[in-house]
């Protein structure tokens with residue numbers, strides 16, 4: 001067993017866990033935070049996406065011990081305009097993928113704002129416009145079995161344009 005401290009959604013926790021426990025299992029089974037979902041448990045679906053110091057990560061791919069002393073945010077700790085935008089734009093059906101979609105979108109918008117290019121960015125020297133094509137590429141790690149993709153893109157586009165106006 002390993003004792004680690006972790007800050008999750010603004011609260012400090014001390015966990016006594018085996019070193020092989022994933023961050024996802026630590027969040028869900030030790031801390032009772034069931035917002036992050038276990039879709040595939042192998043990095044293919046994005047349902048487990050959370051933020052670590054503001055960066056989006058697949059929590060099923062990391063060990064909890066790797067994230068000791070990091071600031072983790074799960075959907076339970078999110079208060080973001082994207083949540084209402086997903087509802088307004090029909091960005092969900094069953095909702096299973098939604099916590100991961102929203103955490104991923106928060107991280108993605110920050111990445112774009114910081115000028116990080118994607119595979120479809122034509123000019124990597126500037127961040128450029130966040131087109132639908134850019135959003136689809138940047139969110140391609142988050143699958144939705146209900147196929148709510150058009151609504152998800154619209155919701156992200158709505159929040160991105162609000163952020164642009166307030167800049």
Ligand code: FES
Nearest residue numbers: 040041043046060
């Ligand atoms: S459960 Fe982590 S990527 Fe699918």
Ligand code: FES
Nearest residue numbers: 093095144145146
């Ligand atoms: S809303 Fe059902 S999996 Fe995405």
